[in-house]
Amino acid sequence: MRQLYDVIVVGAGSMGMSAGYELAKRGMRTLLIDAFDPPHDKGSHHGEPRLIRHAYGGGPTYVKLAIRADERWRELEEETGEKLLVRSGVLNVADPDVYKFGVRFGDAEDHGVRIEALDAEEIRHRWPGVRVPDRYRAMYEPDAGYLYSEKCVSAYRRLAKESGARILTDTFVTGIHAGAAFVTVSTKDVTYTASHVVLSAGAWYRSFASLIDAPIRAVRKVVGWFEPNGSAADGAYDAGTFPGFTFGDASGGYYGFPSIGGAGVKIGRHDGGIPWEPGEPFAPFGAYPDDEADLRLALETFLPAAAGKLMRGTACKYELTPDDDFLIDVHPEYPNIVLAGGFSGHGFKFASAIGELIADRIEYGRWGRDLSIFSFGRFAGQGHSRTGARTGT
Known part of the structure; x- marks a missing residue:
């Protein structure tokens, strides 16, 4: 049994749920698949809350992305009527x-x-x-x-469903097979087909090493x-x-x-x-x-x-990742597979902006900003460590 979508998001945590909402809102037939039932306590987004800062280590790319993420979180608050962001200051x-x-x-x-x-x-x-x-x-x-991280994921989930996305929970993906025009995603009982796939599998990224051998631990x-x-x-x-x-x-x-x-x-x-x-x-x-x-x-x-x-x-x-920077890129052989992973314990604050970037890449074929520091290609030399430039969430 095969089912056809425009985009399949594999891993519907913070990044995947944000991307799923953005894609569905733009009218794309979107399927999100998660091994659990987000928000859940099996990954990186549970336990409330997460810091959001703007004077960020790592250079201007992070600072500009943090500023945009803040704008998008405020928009999410306005759309849902929920209090998601508290300006406590950060010392x-x-x-x-x-x-x-x-x-x-x-x-x-x-x-x-x-x-x-x-x-x-x-x-x-x-x-x-x-x-x-x-x-x-x-x-x-x-x-x-x-x-409030779990509230944020819940808000994106609700809006994604209201925008027409299908969310398949408690479902493990058993295989992803890429082609030039379509990608198939297999579960135990059903195979799904899409023009694009977003791989945002969090701590399970190594499960897909046969598709993309990213050095994410x-x-x-x-x-x-x-x-x-x-x-x-x-x-x-x-x-x-x-x-x-x-x-x-x-x-x-x-x-x-x-x-x-x-x-x-x-x-x-x-x-x-x-x-x-x-x-x-x-x-x-x-x-x-x-x-x-x-x-x-x-x-x-x-x-x-x-x-x-x-x-x-x-x-x-x-x-x-080896350098603590994210992986946000397209697959080196299959540009219809978007890679989003390795968020290294400091990524949640950016989820609102990263979901938008992923949707832009799929809709328009471009990122809309310079994301070269997050490229897959940098792993050929394993990058350089910047441990200490960022602390925590």
Whole structure:
């Protein structure tokens, strides 16, 4: 049994669902297939919220993409009537012996992004719950904040369906076969055919190595929510008072969020992680002693009054490229297959803009902006590492 579509999206997480909505809205017969039922807790988009920043590491391509993504998130809010983006501000703190913000200040100024340079005394004055050594420095972005990731995916899913897309959940793709004019996508029971396919399989990208051998590896990551220490914290970490944050020093890079509605301060670690392969068991939070201990140590170091009782924890997946930059390109042999993967733990904020880019590429045959840093061809030399240029979500 075969069914014909204009576009099939394989993997309907944040990027795939955004693209599916954009494609269906433009009148294309669109099928989205996901191995689970998004939003779900098997990939990278669960656990709310995700940081959105604009003074970004990685150069002007990222800054311009972040600005466009912000515009698209606001449009999504207007279309759905839902609150998806909170402008809490984001405080980025670093040991200058490990990381300096210099280039990011210049890129931000060039693109009209508001930022402030802060020394340790000013950091402690504005946010008494933060403890940093005198030599540390910060870049504060007042217009940055966080997105409710699962609500965003749900919003795109609803709008995609209203625009005519078909969403096939709890369905594993068993094969993708490319041709010059059409691509077939097989599941256990049905084979679907389309003029174009979007491969946005997240941590399952290696499952399609026979189609595209991209050097994307998946790792297990954890995040935890901690209850501030009562009167010692005195509301210092509450949403509306405390910003989103990143901290970076020789021990690693961490990111987090204020306590939203009493949920606790959320913190995660951007670097590290335990390798995972599709089909392997996935260990839940708490399976390793370091799951809590590492996060707690970071809080004790930087936000000591937030290091109270662990309220909950969860494990998710990063899918990493060798250089931490994304893969957004067309297949080197089959331009009717669009590749979107390797978002390396910092991609969610861009999903609104990336969905738009994918739809532009399929509708018009062009990206509409320079995406050369995300090309598949760069993997021939394995790129260069920029670890530390970006911290967390």
